[in-house]
Amino acid sequence: MAADSAKAGALLFVAVVLQLSIMSQITILGGHPNLLLVTLVCVSLLRGAVFGAVAGFGAGLLADTGVFGTLGFTALLLTLAGYWTGRYGETTGRDRAHAPMVSIAVITLLYQIAALVLRYMLGQNAPGGEVFAGLFPTILLNLVLTFPVYALTRRLLRPREWAPREVRLLG
Amino acid sequence: MAGLVVLALLLITISFREPTSGPLHGVQSAGATVLRPFEVAAERVARPFRDVYGYFAGLVHVKNENEKLKAEVNDLRQKALLGEAARAQNTRLRKQLKFVDSPVFPSDYTAVNTRIIGWRNEFDERVVIAAGRNAGIHQETPVVTSDGLVGSVTQVSGSAALVTLLTDESSAVQARDQDSGAFGVVRHGEGASSLIVDRVTKDKRVAEGDVIVTAGTRSKQYPSLFPANIPIGYVVSVGQSDTAPFKQIQIQPFVDFSSLDAVTALITKKQIPKAP
Numbered sequence: 001m002a003a004d005s006a007k008a009g010a011l012l013f014v015a016v017v018l019q020l021s022i023m024s025q026i027t028i029l030g031g032h033p034n035l036l037l038v039t040l041v042c043v044s045l046l047r048g049a050v051f052g053a054v055a056g057f058g059a060g061l062l063a064d065t066g067v068f069g070t071l072g073f074t075a076l077l078l079t080l081a082g083y084w085t086g087r088y089g090e091t092t093g094r095d096r097a098h099a100p101m102v103s104i105a106v107i108t109l110l111y112q113i114a115a116l117v118l119r120y121m122l123g124q125n126a127p128g129g130e131v132f133a134g135l136f137p138t139i140l141l142n143l144v145l146t147f148p149v150y151a152l153t154r155r156l157l158r159p160r161e162w163a164p165r166e167v168r169l170l171g
Numbered sequence: 172m173a174g175l176v177v178l179a180l181l182l183i184t185i186s187f188r189e190p191t192s193g194p195l196h197g198v199q200s201a202g203a204t205v206l207r208p209f210e211v212a213a214e215r216v217a218r219p220f221r222d223v224y225g226y227f228a229g230l231v232h233v234k235n236e237n238e239k240l241k242a243e244v245n246d247l248r249q250k251a252l253l254g255e256a257a258r259a260q261n262t263r264l265r266k267q268l269k270f271v272d273s274p275v276f277p278s279d280y281t282a283v284n285t286r287i288i289g290w291r292n293e294f295d296e297r298v299v300i301a302a303g304r305n306a307g308i309h310q311e312t313p314v315v316t317s318d319g320l321v322g323s324v325t326q327v328s329g330s331a332a333l334v335t336l337l338t339d340e341s342s343a344v345q346a347r348d349q350d351s352g353a354f355g356v357v358r359h360g361e362g363a364s365s366l367i368v369d370r371v372t373k374d375k376r377v378a379e380g381d382v383i384v385t386a387g388t389r390s391k392q393y394p395s396l397f398p399a400n401i402p403i404g405y406v407v408s409v410g411q412s413d414t415a416p417f418k419q420i421q422i423q424p425f426v427d428f429s430s431l432d433a434v435t436a437l438i439t440k441k442q443i444p445k446a447p
Binding site for chain 2: 016017018020021022024025027049050053054057060061062064065066067068069070071072073075076079080083115116119122124125126127131
Protein backbone atom coordinates (compact mmCIF):
# COMPACT_ATOMS: atom_id res chain seq x y z
CA MET A 1 0.00 0.00 0.00
CA ALA A 2 2.79 2.41 0.95
CA ALA A 3 4.70 1.58 -2.22
CA ASP A 4 1.54 2.10 -4.26
CA SER A 5 0.95 5.47 -2.62
CA ALA A 6 4.52 6.56 -3.29
CA LYS A 7 4.32 5.51 -6.95
CA ALA A 8 0.93 7.16 -7.47
CA GLY A 9 2.15 10.30 -5.66
CA ALA A 10 5.23 10.56 -7.87
CA LEU A 11 3.16 9.95 -11.01
CA LEU A 12 0.62 12.61 -10.10
CA PHE A 13 3.35 15.07 -9.11
CA VAL A 14 4.94 14.70 -12.55
CA ALA A 15 1.48 15.04 -14.14
CA VAL A 16 0.85 18.30 -12.22
CA VAL A 17 4.22 19.74 -13.28
CA LEU A 18 3.73 18.74 -16.93
CA GLN A 19 0.15 20.02 -16.93
CA LEU A 20 1.12 23.43 -15.54
CA SER A 21 4.26 23.97 -17.57
CA ILE A 22 3.60 22.25 -20.91
CA MET A 23 0.07 20.94 -21.48
CA SER A 24 -1.65 24.19 -20.51
CA GLN A 25 -0.01 25.86 -23.53
CA ILE A 26 -1.45 23.39 -26.00
CA THR A 27 -4.66 24.34 -27.76
CA ILE A 28 -5.85 22.22 -30.68
CA LEU A 29 -9.14 23.16 -32.36
CA GLY A 30 -10.12 24.98 -29.18
CA GLY A 31 -9.51 21.91 -27.01
CA HIS A 32 -7.11 21.78 -24.06
CA PRO A 33 -5.67 18.37 -23.06
CA ASN A 34 -5.75 17.69 -19.32
CA LEU A 35 -2.94 15.28 -18.47
CA LEU A 36 -3.59 15.59 -14.75
CA LEU A 37 -7.21 14.52 -15.06
CA VAL A 38 -6.29 11.61 -17.35
CA THR A 39 -3.59 10.41 -14.94
CA LEU A 40 -5.91 10.67 -11.97
CA VAL A 41 -8.65 8.71 -13.74
CA CYS A 42 -6.15 5.95 -14.62
CA VAL A 43 -4.86 5.77 -11.03
CA SER A 44 -8.39 5.73 -9.61
CA LEU A 45 -9.54 2.97 -11.98
CA LEU A 46 -6.70 0.76 -10.79
CA ARG A 47 -6.80 1.59 -7.09
CA GLY A 48 -10.41 2.33 -6.19
CA ALA A 49 -12.63 5.09 -4.85
CA VAL A 50 -10.95 6.08 -1.58
CA PHE A 51 -7.46 6.03 -3.08
CA GLY A 52 -8.77 8.03 -6.06
CA ALA A 53 -10.45 10.65 -3.88
CA VAL A 54 -7.34 11.18 -1.73
CA ALA A 55 -5.07 11.27 -4.81
CA GLY A 56 -7.42 13.75 -6.49
CA PHE A 57 -7.47 16.00 -3.45
CA GLY A 58 -3.68 16.04 -3.13
CA ALA A 59 -3.03 16.55 -6.84
CA GLY A 60 -5.70 19.25 -7.08
CA LEU A 61 -4.26 21.12 -4.12
CA LEU A 62 -0.82 21.04 -5.74
CA ALA A 63 -2.24 22.29 -9.04
CA ASP A 64 -4.08 25.14 -7.27
CA THR A 65 -0.84 26.12 -5.54
CA GLY A 66 1.16 26.15 -8.78
CA VAL A 67 -1.15 28.55 -10.60
CA PHE A 68 -2.03 30.80 -7.62
CA GLY A 69 -5.63 29.65 -8.16
CA THR A 70 -8.46 29.56 -5.62
CA LEU A 71 -7.09 27.00 -3.18
CA GLY A 72 -9.40 23.96 -3.04
CA PHE A 73 -11.03 24.58 -6.42
CA THR A 74 -9.23 21.92 -8.47
CA ALA A 75 -8.92 19.80 -5.33
CA LEU A 76 -12.72 19.61 -5.01
CA LEU A 77 -13.25 18.72 -8.67
CA LEU A 78 -10.49 16.10 -8.73
CA THR A 79 -11.65 14.56 -5.43
CA LEU A 80 -15.08 13.96 -6.95
CA ALA A 81 -13.54 12.76 -10.23
CA GLY A 82 -11.21 10.35 -8.42
CA TYR A 83 -13.97 8.97 -6.22
CA TRP A 84 -16.47 8.44 -9.04
CA THR A 85 -13.89 6.78 -11.31
CA GLY A 86 -12.70 4.61 -8.44
CA ARG A 87 -16.25 3.43 -7.73
CA TYR A 88 -16.74 2.67 -11.40
CA GLY A 89 -13.45 0.74 -11.46
CA GLU A 90 -14.45 -1.29 -8.40
CA THR A 91 -17.88 -2.19 -9.72
CA THR A 92 -19.18 -1.97 -13.30
CA GLY A 93 -15.91 -1.10 -15.00
CA ARG A 94 -13.95 -3.93 -13.38
CA ASP A 95 -11.99 -6.02 -15.95
CA ARG A 96 -13.55 -4.15 -18.86
CA ALA A 97 -11.11 -3.10 -21.57
CA HIS A 98 -13.09 0.00 -22.52
CA ALA A 99 -13.37 1.28 -18.93
CA PRO A 100 -10.51 3.85 -19.21
CA MET A 101 -11.93 5.36 -22.41
CA VAL A 102 -15.49 5.55 -21.07
CA SER A 103 -14.27 7.04 -17.79
CA ILE A 104 -12.11 9.66 -19.51
CA ALA A 105 -14.88 10.75 -21.87
CA VAL A 106 -17.51 11.03 -19.12
CA ILE A 107 -15.21 12.56 -16.51
CA THR A 108 -13.83 15.15 -18.94
CA LEU A 109 -17.37 16.22 -19.82
CA LEU A 110 -18.47 16.39 -16.17
CA TYR A 111 -15.22 18.06 -15.07
CA GLN A 112 -15.56 20.87 -17.62
CA ILE A 113 -19.21 21.50 -16.76
CA ALA A 114 -18.58 21.32 -13.01
CA ALA A 115 -15.64 23.74 -13.32
CA LEU A 116 -17.83 26.13 -15.28
CA VAL A 117 -20.67 25.98 -12.73
CA LEU A 118 -18.30 26.35 -9.78
CA ARG A 119 -16.60 29.35 -11.34
CA TYR A 120 -19.98 30.90 -12.06
CA MET A 121 -21.01 30.36 -8.44
CA LEU A 122 -17.80 32.00 -7.24
CA GLY A 123 -18.43 35.00 -9.49
CA GLN A 124 -15.36 34.28 -11.61
CA ASN A 125 -15.00 34.32 -15.38
CA ALA A 126 -17.13 31.42 -16.74
CA PRO A 127 -16.95 31.50 -20.54
CA GLY A 128 -19.65 28.91 -21.33
CA GLY A 129 -19.54 29.36 -25.11
CA GLU A 130 -15.79 28.87 -25.29
CA VAL A 131 -15.81 25.84 -22.99
CA PHE A 132 -18.65 24.10 -24.85
CA ALA A 133 -17.06 24.89 -28.24
CA GLY A 134 -13.83 23.23 -27.09
CA LEU A 135 -15.49 20.36 -25.24
CA PHE A 136 -15.43 17.78 -28.02
CA PRO A 137 -11.78 18.42 -29.01
CA THR A 138 -10.83 18.35 -25.30
CA ILE A 139 -12.46 14.94 -24.88
CA LEU A 140 -10.71 13.68 -28.02
CA LEU A 141 -7.32 14.96 -26.85
CA ASN A 142 -7.81 13.38 -23.43
CA LEU A 143 -8.76 10.10 -25.08
CA VAL A 144 -5.55 10.22 -27.14
CA LEU A 145 -3.58 10.76 -23.93
CA THR A 146 -5.35 7.86 -22.24
CA PHE A 147 -3.52 5.12 -24.22
CA PRO A 148 0.05 5.92 -23.11
CA VAL A 149 -0.93 7.19 -19.65
CA TYR A 150 -3.05 4.12 -18.81
CA ALA A 151 -0.31 1.80 -20.09
CA LEU A 152 2.26 3.56 -17.91
CA THR A 153 -0.02 3.66 -14.86
CA ARG A 154 -0.86 -0.04 -15.26
CA ARG A 155 2.85 -0.81 -15.40
CA LEU A 156 3.51 1.12 -12.21
CA LEU A 157 0.39 0.08 -10.30
CA ARG A 158 -0.41 -3.52 -11.09
CA PRO A 159 -4.17 -4.13 -11.24
CA ARG A 160 -5.55 -5.48 -8.01
CA GLU A 161 -7.05 -8.86 -7.78
CA TRP A 162 -10.49 -7.72 -6.68
CA ALA A 163 -11.82 -10.09 -4.02
CA PRO A 164 -14.96 -11.85 -5.24
CA ARG A 165 -17.96 -10.58 -3.34
CA GLU A 166 -19.44 -13.09 -1.00
CA VAL A 167 -23.16 -13.50 -1.37
CA ARG A 168 -25.01 -14.88 1.60
CA LEU A 169 -28.43 -16.26 1.19
CA LEU A 170 -30.80 -15.46 3.97
CA GLY A 171 -32.91 -18.08 5.48
CA MET B 172 -14.59 11.23 0.81
CA ALA B 173 -17.16 13.54 2.46
CA GLY B 174 -14.40 14.90 4.70
CA LEU B 175 -12.23 15.76 1.70
CA VAL B 176 -15.12 17.51 -0.05
CA VAL B 177 -15.87 19.56 3.08
CA LEU B 178 -12.16 20.37 3.45
CA ALA B 179 -11.99 21.50 -0.18
CA LEU B 180 -15.08 23.68 0.26
CA LEU B 181 -13.56 25.15 3.41
CA LEU B 182 -10.33 25.95 1.56
CA ILE B 183 -12.26 27.58 -1.29
CA THR B 184 -14.20 29.72 1.17
CA ILE B 185 -11.11 30.85 3.10
CA SER B 186 -9.04 31.36 -0.05
CA PHE B 187 -11.84 33.36 -1.63
CA ARG B 188 -12.52 35.61 1.35
CA GLU B 189 -9.01 36.03 2.71
CA PRO B 190 -6.91 39.03 1.57
CA THR B 191 -3.84 38.20 -0.55
CA SER B 192 -1.64 38.96 2.46
CA GLY B 193 -3.41 36.29 4.55
CA PRO B 194 -1.78 33.12 5.95
CA LEU B 195 -3.38 30.72 3.43
CA HIS B 196 -2.06 32.77 0.53
CA GLY B 197 1.31 32.75 2.28
CA VAL B 198 1.28 28.95 2.32
CA GLN B 199 0.21 28.96 -1.32
CA SER B 200 3.10 31.29 -2.23
CA ALA B 201 5.55 28.99 -0.44
CA GLY B 202 4.11 26.00 -2.31
CA ALA B 203 4.44 27.83 -5.62
CA THR B 204 8.07 28.61 -4.81
CA VAL B 205 8.78 24.93 -4.14
CA LEU B 206 7.03 23.86 -7.35
CA ARG B 207 8.70 26.50 -9.51
CA PRO B 208 12.07 24.77 -10.23
CA PHE B 209 10.21 21.69 -11.50
CA GLU B 210 8.01 23.79 -13.77
CA VAL B 211 11.02 25.68 -15.14
CA ALA B 212 12.88 22.41 -15.78
CA ALA B 213 9.89 20.87 -17.61
CA GLU B 214 9.41 24.02 -19.64
CA ARG B 215 13.09 23.99 -20.68
CA VAL B 216 12.87 20.37 -21.80
CA ALA B 217 9.74 21.12 -23.85
CA ARG B 218 11.04 24.37 -25.37
CA PRO B 219 12.94 22.89 -28.38
CA PHE B 220 9.88 20.84 -29.38
CA ARG B 221 7.64 23.88 -29.05
CA ASP B 222 10.05 25.98 -31.11
CA VAL B 223 10.10 23.39 -33.92
CA TYR B 224 6.28 23.29 -33.94
CA GLY B 225 6.13 27.09 -33.89
CA TYR B 226 8.58 27.28 -36.81
CA PHE B 227 6.50 25.02 -39.06
CA ALA B 228 3.21 26.59 -37.95
CA GLY B 229 4.66 30.02 -38.81
CA LEU B 230 5.61 28.92 -42.35
CA VAL B 231 1.94 28.57 -43.26
CA HIS B 232 1.28 32.30 -42.96
CA VAL B 233 4.71 33.61 -43.85
CA LYS B 234 3.99 34.89 -47.41
CA ASN B 235 0.92 36.97 -46.51
CA GLU B 236 2.61 38.26 -43.40
CA ASN B 237 5.70 39.29 -45.37
CA GLU B 238 3.70 41.49 -47.73
CA LYS B 239 1.77 43.05 -44.86
CA LEU B 240 4.97 43.75 -42.93
CA LYS B 241 6.68 45.37 -45.93
CA ALA B 242 3.81 47.85 -46.25
CA GLU B 243 3.91 48.44 -42.51
CA VAL B 244 7.68 49.07 -42.57
CA ASN B 245 7.29 51.77 -45.24
CA ASP B 246 4.53 53.44 -43.27
CA LEU B 247 6.47 53.25 -40.01
CA ARG B 248 9.64 54.68 -41.60
CA GLN B 249 7.77 57.82 -42.51
CA LYS B 250 6.19 58.04 -39.06
CA ALA B 251 9.58 57.46 -37.39
CA LEU B 252 11.11 60.42 -39.22
CA LEU B 253 8.25 62.69 -38.16
CA GLY B 254 8.33 61.26 -34.62
CA GLU B 255 12.06 61.84 -34.24
CA ALA B 256 11.69 65.50 -35.15
CA ALA B 257 8.76 65.89 -32.74
CA ARG B 258 10.70 64.14 -29.96
CA ALA B 259 13.69 66.45 -30.33
CA GLN B 260 11.40 69.48 -30.24
CA ASN B 261 9.56 68.09 -27.20
CA THR B 262 12.83 67.58 -25.26
CA ARG B 263 13.98 71.08 -26.10
CA LEU B 264 10.69 72.68 -25.04
CA ARG B 265 10.52 70.66 -21.78
CA LYS B 266 13.99 71.85 -20.90
CA GLN B 267 13.02 75.45 -21.58
CA LEU B 268 9.87 75.14 -19.46
CA LYS B 269 11.70 73.26 -16.62
CA PHE B 270 8.81 70.77 -16.84
CA VAL B 271 8.24 68.50 -13.77
CA ASP B 272 6.77 65.17 -14.86
CA SER B 273 5.51 61.93 -13.28
CA PRO B 274 7.39 58.70 -14.15
CA VAL B 275 7.63 58.41 -17.93
CA PHE B 276 7.59 55.09 -19.82
CA PRO B 277 10.11 53.63 -20.60
CA SER B 278 12.93 55.87 -19.32
CA ASP B 279 11.79 56.06 -15.67
CA TYR B 280 11.23 52.32 -15.33
CA THR B 281 13.58 49.41 -14.70
CA ALA B 282 12.74 46.34 -16.76
CA VAL B 283 12.66 42.89 -15.17
CA ASN B 284 12.63 40.46 -18.07
CA THR B 285 11.21 37.10 -17.12
CA ARG B 286 9.81 33.89 -18.48
CA ILE B 287 6.25 32.63 -18.20
CA ILE B 288 6.03 29.37 -16.27
CA GLY B 289 2.27 28.96 -15.90
CA TRP B 290 -0.09 29.58 -18.79
CA ARG B 291 -3.64 30.78 -19.23
CA ASN B 292 -6.39 28.25 -19.87
CA GLU B 293 -9.97 28.35 -21.13
CA PHE B 294 -11.14 29.70 -17.76
CA ASP B 295 -8.32 31.92 -16.60
CA GLU B 296 -6.80 34.92 -18.33
CA ARG B 297 -3.84 34.85 -15.98
CA VAL B 298 -0.23 33.67 -16.24
CA VAL B 299 2.52 32.94 -13.73
CA ILE B 300 5.93 34.55 -14.27
CA ALA B 301 9.28 33.32 -12.94
CA ALA B 302 10.16 36.49 -11.01
CA GLY B 303 8.67 37.77 -7.80
CA ARG B 304 9.29 39.93 -4.75
CA ASN B 305 13.01 39.11 -4.77
CA ALA B 306 13.34 40.76 -8.19
CA GLY B 307 11.59 43.93 -6.99
CA ILE B 308 8.15 43.00 -8.32
CA HIS B 309 5.18 43.92 -6.16
CA GLN B 310 1.42 43.82 -6.46
CA GLU B 311 0.13 46.08 -9.29
CA THR B 312 3.45 46.12 -11.17
CA PRO B 313 2.66 46.70 -14.87
CA VAL B 314 3.73 43.94 -17.27
CA VAL B 315 4.51 44.48 -20.96
CA THR B 316 6.18 42.89 -23.97
CA SER B 317 7.96 44.65 -26.81
CA ASP B 318 4.57 44.69 -28.59
CA GLY B 319 2.58 46.40 -25.86
CA LEU B 320 0.68 46.11 -22.60
CA VAL B 321 0.10 42.63 -21.15
CA GLY B 322 -1.47 43.24 -17.74
CA SER B 323 -0.49 43.73 -14.12
CA VAL B 324 0.72 41.66 -11.18
CA THR B 325 -2.11 40.66 -8.85
CA GLN B 326 -0.36 38.23 -6.52
CA VAL B 327 3.31 37.82 -5.70
CA SER B 328 5.56 35.39 -3.86
CA GLY B 329 9.33 35.48 -3.36
CA SER B 330 10.22 33.97 -6.70
CA ALA B 331 7.03 34.02 -8.79
CA ALA B 332 4.11 36.30 -9.50
CA LEU B 333 0.62 36.01 -10.93
CA VAL B 334 -0.12 38.36 -13.82
CA THR B 335 -3.73 39.12 -14.66
CA LEU B 336 -3.91 39.73 -18.39
CA LEU B 337 -5.59 42.68 -20.02
CA THR B 338 -8.11 40.25 -21.50
CA ASP B 339 -9.34 39.18 -18.05
CA GLU B 340 -12.80 40.31 -16.99
CA SER B 341 -11.40 42.07 -13.95
CA SER B 342 -8.90 44.19 -15.93
CA ALA B 343 -9.57 47.77 -17.00
CA VAL B 344 -7.07 50.38 -18.20
CA GLN B 345 -7.48 54.09 -18.78
CA ALA B 346 -6.60 54.56 -22.43
CA ARG B 347 -6.23 57.23 -25.08
CA ASP B 348 -6.58 57.30 -28.83
CA GLN B 349 -3.12 58.39 -29.92
CA ASP B 350 -4.45 59.98 -33.11
CA SER B 351 -7.51 61.87 -31.88
CA GLY B 352 -6.75 62.18 -28.16
CA ALA B 353 -10.12 60.66 -27.15
CA PHE B 354 -10.05 59.05 -23.70
CA GLY B 355 -11.76 55.81 -22.67
CA VAL B 356 -11.37 52.60 -20.69
CA VAL B 357 -9.99 49.44 -22.31
CA ARG B 358 -11.60 46.32 -20.94
CA HIS B 359 -12.64 42.78 -21.82
CA GLY B 360 -15.13 42.52 -24.70
CA GLU B 361 -17.85 40.00 -25.49
CA GLY B 362 -15.75 37.33 -27.24
CA ALA B 363 -12.80 35.42 -25.88
CA SER B 364 -9.62 37.53 -25.65
CA SER B 365 -11.35 40.49 -27.34
CA LEU B 366 -10.92 44.04 -26.09
CA ILE B 367 -13.12 47.11 -26.32
CA VAL B 368 -12.67 50.79 -25.54
CA ASP B 369 -15.56 51.81 -23.33
CA ARG B 370 -16.77 55.21 -22.10
CA VAL B 371 -15.83 57.15 -25.25
CA THR B 372 -18.58 59.72 -25.76
CA LYS B 373 -20.18 60.04 -29.18
CA ASP B 374 -18.81 63.51 -29.83
CA LYS B 375 -15.23 62.16 -29.92
CA ARG B 376 -13.63 61.12 -33.20
CA VAL B 377 -12.22 57.59 -33.33
CA ALA B 378 -11.41 55.89 -36.64
CA GLU B 379 -10.48 52.36 -37.69
CA GLY B 380 -6.73 51.85 -37.51
CA ASP B 381 -6.21 54.42 -34.71
CA VAL B 382 -3.62 53.34 -32.16
CA ILE B 383 -4.79 53.05 -28.54
CA VAL B 384 -2.23 53.64 -25.78
CA THR B 385 -2.41 53.83 -21.99
CA ALA B 386 -3.52 57.23 -20.75
CA GLY B 387 -1.72 57.24 -17.39
CA THR B 388 -3.44 58.80 -14.40
CA ARG B 389 -6.41 61.01 -15.19
CA SER B 390 -8.20 61.02 -11.86
CA LYS B 391 -6.57 61.95 -8.56
CA GLN B 392 -8.92 59.58 -6.72
CA TYR B 393 -8.07 56.61 -8.92
CA PRO B 394 -4.44 56.77 -10.03
CA SER B 395 -3.70 54.44 -12.94
CA LEU B 396 -1.39 51.49 -12.37
CA PHE B 397 0.01 51.93 -15.84
CA PRO B 398 2.32 54.68 -17.06
CA ALA B 399 1.12 56.66 -20.07
CA ASN B 400 1.90 55.81 -23.70
CA ILE B 401 2.25 52.02 -23.55
CA PRO B 402 0.75 50.69 -26.81
CA ILE B 403 -2.35 48.53 -26.30
CA GLY B 404 -3.81 47.87 -29.76
CA TYR B 405 -5.43 49.38 -32.81
CA VAL B 406 -9.09 50.06 -33.55
CA VAL B 407 -10.76 47.45 -35.79
CA SER B 408 -14.35 48.68 -35.65
CA VAL B 409 -16.25 51.73 -34.46
CA GLY B 410 -20.00 51.89 -34.06
CA GLN B 411 -22.63 53.94 -32.30
CA SER B 412 -26.37 53.74 -31.77
CA ASP B 413 -28.99 56.34 -30.93
CA THR B 414 -29.75 54.83 -27.53
CA ALA B 415 -26.24 54.04 -26.23
CA PRO B 416 -24.42 56.96 -24.60
CA PHE B 417 -20.97 55.77 -25.72
CA LYS B 418 -19.33 54.58 -28.91
CA GLN B 419 -18.82 50.85 -29.40
CA ILE B 420 -15.14 50.46 -30.20
CA GLN B 421 -13.45 47.13 -30.67
CA ILE B 422 -9.66 46.90 -30.70
CA GLN B 423 -7.13 44.29 -31.76
CA PRO B 424 -4.39 44.06 -29.10
CA PHE B 425 -0.78 44.32 -30.30
CA VAL B 426 0.18 41.53 -27.91
CA ASP B 427 -0.67 38.00 -29.01
CA PHE B 428 -1.98 36.67 -25.70
CA SER B 429 -2.17 33.12 -27.02
CA SER B 430 1.58 32.82 -27.55
CA LEU B 431 3.08 34.74 -24.66
CA ASP B 432 6.50 33.44 -23.82
CA ALA B 433 8.57 36.06 -22.02
CA VAL B 434 7.41 39.37 -20.56
CA THR B 435 8.85 42.46 -18.91
CA ALA B 436 7.74 43.75 -15.52
CA LEU B 437 8.15 47.52 -15.16
CA ILE B 438 9.49 48.75 -11.85
CA THR B 439 9.37 52.50 -11.42
CA LYS B 440 12.55 54.35 -10.48
CA LYS B 441 10.62 57.49 -9.56
CA GLN B 442 8.00 58.01 -6.88
CA ILE B 443 4.50 57.93 -8.40
CA PRO B 444 2.87 61.25 -7.44
CA LYS B 445 -0.08 61.02 -5.05
CA ALA B 446 -2.78 63.63 -4.76
CA PRO B 447 -2.83 65.48 -1.41
